[in-house]
Amino acid sequence: MALSNGASAHTQPVDELASSLQALGLESLPKYSNPNTYPTLNPVDLYRSHITDLLAPITGVEPDIIYGALQSTQSLDYGDLMLAAPALRLKGKKPDAVANEIVDQFPESALVDKPSVDRKTTIRFFFKPMPLTSLVLKSILQNGENYGFNQNLGLRDASNPSEGRKSIIVEFSSPNIAKPFHAGHLRSTIIGGFLSNMYQKAGWDVTRMNYLGDWGKQYGVLAVGFDKYGSEEELQKNPIGHLYDVYVKISAVSREEGERVKGLEEEVKKLRESNEPTAEKEAEISRIKNEGVDEQARKYFKRMTEGDAEALGVWKRFRDLSIVKYKKTYARLNIWFDDYSGESQVKDESMEEAARVLEEKGISEQSEGAVMVDLEKYSKRLGKTLVKKKDGTTLYLTRDIGANQERYDKYHFDKMIYVVASQQDLHLAQLFKIIEIMGRKEIADKCQHISFGMVLGMSTRKGTAKFLDDILEAVGEKMHEVMKTNQSKYEQVSDPEQTADTLGISAVMVQDMTGKR
């Protein structure tokens, strides 16, 4: 994953940049420059440096302060860059006087027009169009797809590339096997893919991680269901869809059984009141309780947790086949993962170790047989939460605590991002807090939750968009309809189906990127 182009690969463009600037009448690269921003030449950095060079002698202000004060504008009518005079922190001078002085004394520049003062204290700079065009176009041609990106940002130490690159884990998408891939997973996939690309272009070592929901009693339910309703052929053909169908069917049976027990229990109560025999009904209740789906699933999952090879084998096949299918679908979005981890992959030892630390530090407490952590003393909104169930099994949160530690041990990340919908704001806040109070504040500080709401409406006419493939199918169809509304243009498109598909996928992705985050 490490990008091969180290710092040295960029020396060439710097030299070329200097010669482009000379051609424009500038002697050399701007003096006040952050050399690390030059290699891939983000023109805005170059202009900020150039203006800083011009302002430093006029104002006597530290270049760093000037550079930092040069801001982008809200819209281009307000200039390409602006500077609020108070930001120069000149003592004893009125900001409006400072602004006027700067404008009066601003020298002739090959790159920028003479600035103007707006609203008394704001100085606006407009770039000269022709030099800008030639610099930008040249830079785009030189840098190709690296245009605008600066690989040196990802260096641990910019002046010493041998220190290596910063590493980041971006955990995103993370759907649950045998459950629908919902709007939250879609947004997580898009935002996470985008963030991964961005960090990678900025020179970080990026690990794209998918943390599958692949553990828990529901996988016992699924295995029991597969015994009853599964088809090997369907599983091979469409694992995600088939497992979901099986899960829906078996869950319905389990629900019916639950309702049946409730009904029977009421009948028994009534029979007792009128002193009639109840044995038959009671036998049925205990038969369901001992042999019903729920109990079978519980036993099955227990075997999984105990490492029973057969039970794990079945589950692992479901998981592996699902991953194969996920990979294909993600590829349609140009998304891939370096690591398919998941709740199932968290080791018991790391969770036991976490439990030991929590207990030793007096963070966790016994509560009616379960183990609980009271986070209210740190912040009311964090509440109380369980870290171990009465039957000794772990929870979603427990697994996240273990996973966090394992990931740190494995990758020594400088940063880790969790891209998860806002429904889980509390979960992640609890997770980070627990990690912190366990004595791993440095790790907690490296973790960030990228949260988002789910505004995307995904109802389709057929109402069947449950999986990523269906969603992409649906947007493609919609695009196709839109395209058909303009018949003359439609006829000029050589492969309308394929075009509609590409447009649909693009629309889904672009929609997420239009919002300012």
Ligand SMILES: NC(=[NH2+])NCCC[C@H](N)C(=O)O
């Ligand atoms: N580390 C995490 N908890 N990541 C988020 C996982 C999302 C979870 N599988 C869900 O679909 O709700």
